[in-house]
Amino acid sequence: MGTPWLDRRQLRAWVRLIGLVELLPGVLDGQLRRDAEVTHFEYYVLAMLSEARGRTLRMTELARQTNATLPRLSHVVSRLEDRGLVERFPCQDDRRATNARLTARGWARVQAAAPGHVATVRHHVIDALTDEQIDQLTDIGQAILARLDPTGSMAATYTRYDDAPKPGADHA
Numbered sequence: 001m002g003t004p005w006l007d008r009r010q011l012r013a014w015v016r017l018i019g020l021v022e023l024l025p026g027v028l029d030g031q032l033r034r035d036a037e038v039t040h041f042e043y044y045v046l047a048m049l050s051e052a053r054g055r056t057l058r059m060t061e062l063a064r065q066t067n068a069t070l071p072r073l074s075h076v077v078s079r080l081e082d083r084g085l086v087e088r089f090p091c092q093d094d095r096r097a098t099n100a101r102l103t104a105r106g107w108a109r110v111q112a113a114a115p116g117h118v119a120t121v122r123h124h125v126i127d128a129l130t131d132e133q134i135d136q137l138t139d140i141g142q143a144i145l146a147r148l149d150p151t152g153s154m155a156a157t158y159t160r161y162d163d164a165p166k167p168g169a170d171h172a
Contacts, residue, residue: 028120031116031120032113035116036117038109042080046080046109048062048066049062050102058091059088059097065156077100086100
């Protein structure tokens with residue numbers, strides 16, 4: 001049996017997906033660098049901490065939520081620490097573990113960056129789609145994520161907005 005090559009219809013879809021994968025990160029990164037002096041990944045780390053109880057997570061959990069290796073995350077958190085946006089300290093429950101906590105300055109940075117980030121996401125993605133297409137995009141993302149993450153190890157991160165919002169919940 002030979003290679004099951006993509007037909008024209010499948011190629012059209014694939015090439016567009018690759019275009020999104022290649023172009024969107026640069027758009028998001030550029031806006032956040034200009035407006036908040038953080039990279040998209042740094043903002044993602046700050047946002048995950050901003051949503052955590054006490055704005056604190058174990059480094060291992062933060063690595064899981066951001067799909068980063070511990071060395072990469074440690075490097076990024078060190079840069080954020082140098083700028084006073086995050087602090088690390090030993091975990092009370094397990095002295096071998098390290099926690100990362102968003103500082104007041106980091107929280108202020110997230111709050112200042114969020115409106116521009118949301119405006120960029122709206123302009124380049126959400127407002128380009130109809131309500132039906134947004135639902136289709138959710139379904140498409142879920143189908144692909146089921147293949148990319150068959151064990152569901154990242155599911156808590158990408159399904160965290162599936163339920164109705166909790167009263168008073170902050171979302172960055």
